[in-house]
Amino acid sequence: MVRLPRYLRLLEDLDPSRDVVSSEELAEAAGANAANVRRDLSHIDFHGVRGIGYSVPELNVRIRQELGIADRQRVAIVGAGNLGRALANYGGLSKRGFDVIALYDTDVRKIGTKVGDVLIQDLEGLDGDCLSKSFEIAILAVPAVAAQQVAERLVEHGVHSILNFAPVRVNVPEKVSVRQVDLSMELQVLSYYGSRL
Amino acid sequence: MVRLPRYLRLLEDLDPSRDVVSSEELAEAAGANAANVRRDLSHIDFHGVRGIGYSVPELNVRIRQELGIADRQRVAIVGAGNLGRALANYGGLSKRGFDVIALYDTDVRKIGTKVGDVLIQDLEGLDGDCLSKSFEIAILAVPAVAAQQVAERLVEHGVHSILNFAPVRVNVPEKVSVRQVDLSMELQVLSYYGSRL
DNA sequence: TCGCCTTTGGGATTTCTTTCACAAGCTCAC
DNA sequence: GTGAGCTTGTGAAAGAAATCCCAAAGGCGA
Incomplete structure (x- = not known):
């Protein structure tokens, strides 16, 4: 469910003294309707207490479970251009349970240097690394022309x-999930909503 | 409609000699069903030719109209950190009709320097600039704590x-449209789909 | 213990989206 | 001109998501 991360954020931002939260509050944070929230939660088989609300720590655990981020996840970034570097530096990832463990590029001038704590490595060395299954999530921040090829390689490993x-759009086997982040598309959609006041 | 930008991309990536495109092709590019595409297009009152398909240049124009990007849009980026700089350098924006005309920051060490062609300006000078209505779209790439304040200021102007x-989440008046891009949420959603094969 | 207050849970309904299926319509070859 | 071959356009069906609404149930004060 696409709203779970939003609930999770509210839970994390909540005053630590709060031990209970209502569907109403969750709804507002997620930009949804309270009934909607209740259905979402009952759908992941999480139940609250009538008249009171939902237990904050328990819900936190349950959502993380559901999202498959109960444990910290190891992530690799491919492409050490501006974007790749920005991502490697972005503190939010670590805060939310994602550790950037590697940054790959093909530019020999970059290889061996560091971005924050992360060493830039040769993309050619990827094979060995991946085989050891050190990460299962990758962020693709390479030029469009290289994307498909790199994606295939990542999948292969x-x-x-x-x-x-x-x-x-990269083409990958059914079993691999891809999420597309396209800035200009976001702007276009934004412009669409903006243009109709 | 959230799929229009995807259609637009296909149109732009298409071989320039192509003057007609089928709903089938559009569907594949957008990850949708052909009937879906036909309904989308008829919904924005755009019609093709039976037995042939849709006129590429006409569709291009019509979608841009619908998205409110018939003309180039002027965009300002606030925050010249890693992300802001990555965005300022990102060629895709210009290619898709968005011109980054300004980059704002508060760090005096950055002000006056350039990122690509864009001069970093003092955020304090924003008021005058905005009043002249030089841009109506802004990209917020500032730290979380500053976001609300900067957003209000942008709206005000x-x-x-x-x-x-x-x-x-930033709070703005109804009439302002905000689109949220949250990398860790994207990863969480990804992880969710990934964890259920 | 009783009853009021609050908030959940989920049946029923509405709304929105996707998909199917096929008639209608256009082009081109002959 | 005529028929074959595509591809659109859209009514109808199916499916998914959002919302309404209220009974059920827990807590808390008296």
């Missing part, structure tokens, strides 16, 4: 989730 | 569309 920033 | 990269 066990990555099953790709967050793709390259402005092309 | 005529911005009506905000693409927000800060990991907080």
Whole structure:
């Protein structure tokens, strides 16, 4: 469910003294309707207490479970251009349970240097690394022309989730999930809503 | 409609000699069903030719109209951190009709320097600039704590569309449209789909 | 213990979206 | 001109999601 992360955020931002939260509050945070929230939660088989609300710590645990992020996840970023570097530096990832463990590029001038704590490595060395299954989630921040090729390579070596920033659709086997982030498309959609006041 | 930008992309990526495109092709590019595409297009009152398909240039124009990007749009980026700089450098924006005309920050060490062709300006100078209505779309790439304040300021001065990269929901008047891009949420959603094969 | 207050849970309904299926309509070859 | 071959356009069906609404149930104060 696409709203779970939003609930999770509210839970994390909540005053630590709060031990209960209502569907109403969750709804507002997620930009949804309270009935909607209740259905979402009952759908993941999480139940609250009538007259009171939902237990904050328990819901936190349950949602993380459901999202498959109960444990910290290891993530690799491919492409050490501006975007790749921005992502490697972005503190929010670590805060939300994602550790950037590697940053790959093909530019020999970049290889060996560091971005924050992360060493830039040669993309050619990827094969060995991946085989050891050190990560299963990858962020694709390479130029459009390279995206498909890199994606295939990642898949071949066990990555099953790709967050793709390259402005092309990558073709991968059914079992791999890809999420597309396309900035210009976001702006276009924004412009669409903006243009009709 | 959230699929229009995807159709638009296909149109732009298409071989220039092509002057006609079928709903089938559009569907594949957008990850949708052909009937779906036909309904979308008839919904924006665009019609094709039976037995042939849709006129590429006409569809291009019509979608841009619908998205409110018939003309180039002027965009300002607030925050010249890693992300802001990555965005300012990102060629895709210009290619898709968005011109980054300004980059704002508060760090005096950055002000006056350039990122690509764009000069970093003092955020304090924003007021004058905005009043002249030089842009109506802004990209928010500032730290979470500053987001709300900056957003209010932008709105006050005529911005009506905000693409927000800060990991907080900003509160703005009804008439302003905000689109949230949250990388860790994307990863969480990805993880969710990934965890259920 | 009783009853009021609050908030959940979920049946029923509405609304929105997707998909199916096929008639209608256009082009082109002959 | 005529028929074959595509591809659109859209009514109808199916499916998914959102919302309404109220009974059920827990807590808390008296």
